[in-house]
Structure formats: C-alpha cells, structure tokens
Amino acid sequence: xxxxxxxxxxxxxxxxxxxxxxxxxxxxxxxxxxxxxxxxxxxxxxxxxxxxxxxxxxxxxxxxxxxxxxxxxxxxxxxxxxxxxxxxxxxxxxxxxxxxxxxxxxxxxxxxxxxxxxxxxxxxxxxxxxxxxxxxxxxxxxxxxxxxxxxxxxxxxxxxxxxxxxxxxxxxxxxxxxxxxxxxxxxxxxxxxxxxxxxxxxxxxxxxxxxxxxxxxxxxxxxxxxxxxxxxxxxxxxxxxxxxxxxxxxxxxxxxxxxxxxxxxxxxxxxxxxxxxxxxxxxxxxxxxxxxxxxxxxxxxxxxxxxxxxxxxxxxxxxxxxxxxxxxxxxxxxxxxxxxxxxxxxxxxxxxxxxxxxxxxxxxxxxxxxxxxxxxxxxxxxxxxxxxxxxxxxxxxxxxxxxxxxxxxxxxxxxxxxxxxxxxxxxxxxxxxxxxxxxxxxxxxxxxxxxxxxxxxxxxxxxxxxxxxxxxxxxxxxxxxxxxxxxxxxxxxxxxxxxxxxxxxxxxxxxxxxxxxxxxxxxxxxxxxxxxxxxxxxxxxxxxxxxxxxxxxxxxxxxxxxxxxxxxxxxxxxxxxxxxxxxxxxxxxxxxxxxxxxxxxxxxxxxxxxxxxxxxxx
Numbered sequence: 143x144x145x146x147x148x149x150x151x152x153x154x155x156x157x158x159x160x161x162x163x164x165x166x167x168x169x170x171x172x173x174x175x176x177x178x179x180x181x182x183x184x185x186x187x188x189x190x191x192x193x194x195x196x197x198x199x200x201x202x203x204x205x206x207x208x209x210x211x212x213x214x215x216x217x218x219x220x221x222x223x224x225x226x227x228x229x230x231x232x233x234x235x236x237x238x239x240x241x242x243x244x245x246x247x248x249x250x251x252x253x254x255x256x257x258x259x260x261x262x263x264x265x266x267x268x269x270x271x272x273x274x275x276x277x278x279x280x281x282x283x284x285x286x287x288x289x290x291x292x293x294x295x296x297x298x299x300x301x302x303x304x305x306x307x308x309x310x311x312x313x314x315x316x317x318x319x320x321x322x323x324x325x326x327x328x329x330x331x332x333x334x335x336x337x338x339x340x341x342x343x344x345x346x347x348x349x350x351x352x353x354x355x356x357x358x359x360x361x362x363x364x365x366x367x368x369x370x371x372x373x374x375x376x377x378x379x380x381x382x383x384x385x386x387x388x389x390x391x392x393x394x395x396x397x398x399x400x401x402x403x404x405x406x407x408x409x410x411x412x413x414x415x416x417x418x419x420x421x422x423x424x425x426x427x428x429x430x431x432x433x434x435x436x437x438x439x440x441x442x443x444x445x446x447x448x449x450x451x452x453x454x455x456x457x458x459x460x461x462x463x464x465x466x467x468x469x470x471x472x473x474x475x476x477x478x479x480x481x482x483x484x485x486x487x488x489x490x491x492x493x494x495x496x497x498x499x500x501x502x503x504x505x506x507x508x509x510x511x512x513x514x515x516x517x518x519x520x521x522x523x524x525x526x527x528x529x530x531x532x533x534x535x536x537x538x539x540x541x542x543x544x545x546x547x548x549x550x551x552x553x554x555x556x557x558x559x560x561x562x563x564x565x566x567x568x569x570x571x572x573x574x575x576x577x578x579x580x581x582x583x584x585x586x587x588x589x590x591x592x593x594x595x596x597x598x599x600x601x602x603x604x605x606x607x608x609x610x611x612x613x614x615x616x617x618x619x620x621x622x623x624x625x626x627x628x629x630x631x632x633x634x635x636x637x638x639x640x641x642x643x644x645x646x647x648x649x650x651x652x653x654x655x656x657x658x659x660x661x662x663x664x665x666x667x668x669x670x671x672x673x674x675x676x677x678x679x680x681x682x683x684x685x686x687x688x689x690x691x692x693x694x695x696x697x698x699x700x701x702x703x704x705x706x707x708x709x710x711x712x713x714x715x716x717x718x719x720x721x722x723x724x725x726x727x728x729x730x731x732x733x734x735x736x737x738x739x740x741x742x743x744x745x746x747x748x749x750x751x752x753x754x755x756x757x758x759x760x
Contacts (some may be wrong), residue, residue: 144172145204145210145267148703151237152201165654169288170206175199179746190507194249194629195219195261196242197226198294202287209276211283213266214238217294218245221629222252226262227540228322228546229300230284230307234279236265239507243473244300247504248540250625253632255597257544262295263287270302281307285314291506298322298332298543301471305331313568317557318550321543326572328555328582330546330582330590332539336386341538341598342500343390345530346375348463348602349496353528353684361526365495371397374413375461376492378455378485379470380405380432383500383536385425389468392418402461404470407433409458411450457487460495461507469500478516480526488520497521499532504618511618518616531621534601543737545586545593555579625671638719638733639712640747641739645732647672649682653696657681668730668742671703676737679703709734710743719743 152161160183166173176183176199178191183336184199187193193686195218203212213236217226231241235302241263249261268280281303288295288311298321299305312327322337323329350373356362368374377384380403388400389520399415408434409414411537424431436451459466459475468475468485476491477484505511521527556576561567572579601624606621646664648657650673660669661683670678681703689695690700709727710719710733723731723745730744 143205143207145212148201148203148212149232155188156183157186168290170204171290172203172205174201174291185386188237188507189242192506194246194506194626196245199238199242199261200291201238204287204631207283209283209611210268211266211280211287213264213268213284213287214241215264215288215291215295216241216245216262217630218261218263219249219289220294220641221633222249222260223632223640224260225259225296227252227257227296227298229262229298229301229546230264230266230303231541232266232268232270232280232302234267234269234521236267241265243505243507243510244502246506247502247533249535249629250504250546250622251540253602253625253628254534254621255475255541255544255593257537257540259296259540259544259547260294264295264297266302267681268302274343278307278310283311285311285319289315291318292316292319296321296547298540305329305333308663310565313557314563315564316562317555318547321546322539323546324575325583326569328579328586330542330545330583330586331493333382333543333544335587335713336383336390337542337594338383338500338536338539339386339390340591341536341541341594342383342387342467342469342498343394344538344595344598345498345602346467346496346536347575349528349530349606350499350601352603352606352664353496355478355606356528359613361523362528365526367495368464370395372399373397373465374399374401374415375465375467376400376402376458376461376463376494377467377469377499377500378404378458378472378475379468380421380425381469383539384432384469385422386465387469387500388418389422402458403431404455404458405430406455407457408436408453409436409462411458412448414448416449453546455538456485460490460492464494465496465498466492466494467498467500468503471501472733473499473503473505473510474513474517475503476517476521477513478520479513482513486666488517488525491521497527497529498535500536501532502536503532509567516617516618518618522617522636528606529617530602530605531617534605534621534626535598537601538598541594541597542587542590545590549582549589551582553580555582557649572749590653620692631715636716636742637712638710638714639740641716642712642733642743643747645670645739645742647739648699649673650678650699654681654686654699654702655695657699658686658690658695661686666742667744668732670739670742671699672739677707677709677732677734677739679705680707680732688757707732707756711735712740712759716748720748723748 181191195214198217245261245263252259268285305324308323308522311320322332391398400418402411407430428434440447474484646666646669667683685702708731733740
C-alpha cells in the first residue's frame with residue numbers, strides 16, 4: 143500500500159496521466175522512473191536537472207503490503223563508479239527533491255573522498271519512532287523494493303535508520319547489498335563507531351594548523367588561533383555525528399571545551415565546558431539529551447548549577463565560540479533572510495572563527511544555492527568566519543562504509559541464496575562464521591580510519607589553499623570545484639566497459655517480426671545479431687520500420703541487418719567513443735571483444751551521464 147503522504151504528493155505534483163502511463167508493475171511492487179532527459183516531469187517534483195544529474199529518480203512502493211511501504215530513490219551521478227552509495231532517510235514528510243539534494247551531496251562527497259562510487263540516496267516515507275517490529279517490517283519491505291536497483295545503488299544508514307536496518311537489508315538482498323552493517327556481518331558501523339564524526343574532528347585539527355594561511359585575505363588579517371586549552375566548540379545536533387564528535391574531541395584533545403550542544407528539545411551551554419562524557423552516556427541511553435539533563439541535574443540544583451538550559455534549541459547559535467559545528471539535518475542553519483527559515487539569521491549569530499559542517503547542507507536547487515551564496519558573502523567575506531563545507535568534512539561516514547566494498551567479502555562469506563529473507567536461518571549462519579566476520583570487520587576499520595584521516599586532511603589543505611589564492615571565491619564554490627575536478631579526472635579514466643549498457647542479442651535465424659518484438663520488450667533502439675554466439679550484424683528500429691513498410695515481417699534477419707558493424711573495444715576511453723560515434727555519424731554501437739558482445743555505447747548515454755568536461759572552469 144502506498145503511503146498516504148506519498149500518494150497525495152505524487153497526485154498533486156505529477157501531470158495527469160503520468161501515474162497510469164509510466165507505472166512499472168512487478169508483482170505487487172510499483173515503480174515510476176524518471177531520467178535526466180525528463181526535465182519537465184522532474185521539475186514537477188521539484189528537481190532541477192543539470193549536467194551532473196540526476197541519472198535516475200524512482201518513486202517506488204509496495205501495492206500489496208498491508209503496511210504503507212514506499213519512498214524514493216535517486217541515483218544522481220555514476221562518474222566516479224558504480225554502484226552509487228548513500229544512506230536511507232526515514233521521515234514522514236520526505237519528498238523527491240529532498241532526496242535529490244542529498245544524493246547530489248553524496249556525488250560531491252564521494253568525489254571529494256576519491257571513492258570509486260557514484261552519489262545516491264533513498265527516502266522511506268514513514269514516521270520516526272515506530273515500534274521496533276513495525277519499523278523492521280517497513281525497512282524489510284523497502285529492501286525488497288530497492289533490490290531491483292542493487293547494481294546501481296547501495297544503501298547505508300541516515301536520519302531515521304541505523305546499522306541494524308542495514309543488516310535487515312543485507313538479510314533480504316545479500317551481504318553486499320548494504321553498507322555500515324553490524325559487526326556480525328563484518329561491517330564498518332558508521333553510527334556505532336562515529337565514522338562521520340571522526341572526519342569532523344580531523345577537519346578541525348587540520349584547520350587549526352593551516353588557517354593562519356588565510357591571513358593574506360583582508361577579512362582574516364586579525365585572525366587569532368587560541369591555545370588548545372582555550373578552544374571552544376558549539377555543536378548543533380547532539381546525535382549520531384554530534385555526540386560522537388564531542389566524545390572523540392575529548393579523547394583526542396583532552397583540554398578542548400565543548401561549551402554548547404543542542405537537540406530537538408533545547409540547548410545546553412556552559413562557558414567553562416560541558417560534561418561531555420556524562421552527556422554522551424545520556425545520549426546512548428535516552429537519545430535526546432538536553433531536556434533529560436535539565437530534569438535530572440539542573441532542575442534539582444536550581445541557580446547553583448553552572449549549565450544554562452533553554453527549550454529553544456536554535457538559540458545555541460547566539461552563543462560565542464571559536465568553532466561552530468552544525469550536525470543537525472538542517473540545510474540552512476544560517477540565513478540572510480527570515481523567510482528562508484534558517485536556524486538563525488546572520489545578524490544575530492554568535493561570534494565564531496570557524497564553521498565545520500558535520501551535517502548535509504548542500505543543495506543543487508538554484509534558490510538554495512543562491513541563499514547559500516548570500517550567507518557566505520556575509521559570514522565568510524564580511525565577518526571573517528572560515529567555512530569547511532559538508533561534503534569535504536563529513537565524508538568519514540561513507541569512507542568507513544565504502545570499505546565494505548573496497549575490502550570485498552570472500553565468496554564463502556556470501557549469504558547463500560536459499561537463505562535470503564529468512565532472518566533466523568541467516569543469523570544462525572552468521573554465528574557459524576562470526577570469527578571470520580570479526581577479522582574482516584577489524585581490517586575494514588583500520589583501513590577506514592587511515593583513509594579518512596588522509597582524505598579529510600588533504601581536503602582541508604586544498605580548500606584553504608584555493609581560498610587563500612583567490613580573494614573573490616567563496617568556500618561553497620571552492621568546495622564544489624574540488625569535487626567536480628575529481629569527477630572530471632575520474633571520467634577521463636573511464637572506458638567503454640565501465641559505462642556500457644546491456645545490448646539485447648538475437649540469433650541470425652530469427653525473423654524481423656521477432657526482432658521487432660525484442661526491440662519493444664527491451665526498449666532498445668539497436669540489437670545485436672549473433673551466429674554461434676559471435677556478432678555478425680546489428681538491427682535497428684529503423685531497419686524494422688523499413689521492413690514493416692515493405693511488408694517483410696517474416697524475412698530472415700540476414701536480409702535487413704547491417705553487416706559491416708562499427709564496434710568499440712572495451713578499453714576505449716570516453717573521448718575515443720565520442721570521436722568514433724561522430725566519425726561514422728551513428729548514435730550507438732556494440733562494445734565487442736573477440737567477437738563477443740559485451741554491451742553497447744550510445745550518444746544518449748554519454749550525453750546524460752558523462753558530460754562533466756563542460757563544467758570545467760578555465
């Protein structure tokens with residue numbers, strides 16, 4: 143059953159007839175797919191397509207389920223590699239544009255981290271805080287929906303989901319169908335280990351060392367870096383990132399002061415430093431910290447307690463501190479105009495020297511990008527606050543998760559196909575292999591920590607160097623430039639084998655009618671004709687149209703196929719492929735090795751997915 147909010151949203155926003163005309167039905171599952179070329183339909187969903195993406199937007203739901211199970215999946219860009227990787231967000235009001243924003247952030251984040259994966263994201267339309275059994279049923283149902291796309295999308299946890307949910311998905315779809323799984327599956331647990339939070343800490347440590355380079359800029363001419371014992375930090379959002387960041391700060395930099403934190407129920411502040419260890423334990427036990435701490439500690443001591451509490455969590459942004467860390471799922475924590483509904487307007491913000499973004503704040507939406515530029519013009523250019531952008535900073539989570547693909551799962555530790563979907567049987571099987579999974583998990587953890595430190599340290603140096611060299615550039619533009627350069631560089635390395643699509647094949651003894659049926663069924667404008675499994679020709683939709691016009695439906699394919707086929711070897715680069723298509727004035731060609739058809743390359747494919755060289759700045 144489609145979630146009511148989702149049903150209402152789609153009927154209100156999609157043109158009449160879209161649901162009926164484009165709906166893909168597979169047993170009880172329903173799919174609506176939109177690609178980059180569907181600009182008008184994407185626009186009706188609030189998604190602005192551009193040269194980067196999205197590659198694919200899917201609305202999906204389970205029609206037969208008693209529970210309301212459905213949501214959205216966005217594969218934004220695959221230039222860095224396939225599959226795309228990004229978390230599943232679970233909220234009642236999630237919409238396609240939100241998921242696209244997050245997927246684009248993952249495109250840039252994975253590129254900035256030089257990970258061989260594209261950017262993707264998913265959203266489940268469901269309430270948070272459901273009973274565990276109901277929550278698990280929804281996740282399990284959504285896992286079955288996205289199984290169709292597991293070649294191009296691998297999920298991890300996000301707001302509303304966790305590492306245990308990834309285990310549920312892996313039980314349904316296979317051990318490698320999700321990342322950030324628990325220890326019994328050899329996972330590199332983002333939530334449990336603070337994968338993203340560790341990146342925030344590394345970013346701050348690096349910036350403390352290199353920020354003096356910014357003194358060449360007028361707004362930073364009087365920049366002062368405090369001694370480590372006087373370093374004060376404010377954290378907006380004491381959750382999976384914020385709480386772990388506070389813990390890691392205290393472990394690595396003992397004298398650092400976390401002076402303020404906030405969550406959904408309020409904020410706490412103490413200029414002498416909050417009791418981080420105690421608050422972290424509160425978070426692990428109760429989830430929400432500020433009000434619980436107020437009730438248990440502050441209220442009992444009254445005015446004698448040194449910690450200040452307010453039920454207005456946004457007022458944390460009024461407080462002063464050397465570094466502010468936005469770690470709550472809020473796109474615009476600062477805004478110039480009140481109608482942008484920011485956490486705080488820039489004229490009221492506290493005095494800070496540095497912002498290290500631990501939350502996803504990027505959006506490709508033109509209006510949001512314009513709002514971001516307005517904010518940075520004041521905060522960075524006028525107030526002299528350095529901003530370390532989200533996808534350069536908080537990629538620690540996906541770096542951790544990606545190790546589950548980079549350090550591959552051995553074949554004998556793949557869940558047997560006949561066990562998939564049977565939780566009790568799979569758990570028993572995992573228990574039999576727990577020592578091997580524990581060893582695999584440890585190797586992935588070590589690799590993740592080393593890679594996270596290296597990548598984020600380098601990203602901060604590159605960001606500061608770009609800013610110091612160009613007085614006119616803003617942090618958001620500089621950060622985007624870093625990621626796009628990675629995408630372009632990766633794109634130039636890709637070959638036909640990396641990007642090709644499947645090419646339907648047909649035996650030489652078939653008829654034109656049979657070829658026409660195959661073209662329609664596979665929605666392919668070209669099919670390969672084989673004899674003894676070797677390519678001997680191709681048939682296009684134009685060949686079929688011509689045959690039909692000549693009333694030659696029953697003729698053998700030898701009579702209508704193109705025999706002198708233009709092909710591409712699998713190691714051709716994108717530039718090679720474009721040149722060959724243009725040279726022979728064709729729109730598609732098979733990828734062939736030793737006579738065997740591997741796939742196809744088309745001008746549409748290259749235009750849709752690999753046009754990033756047009757974005758390169760001179």
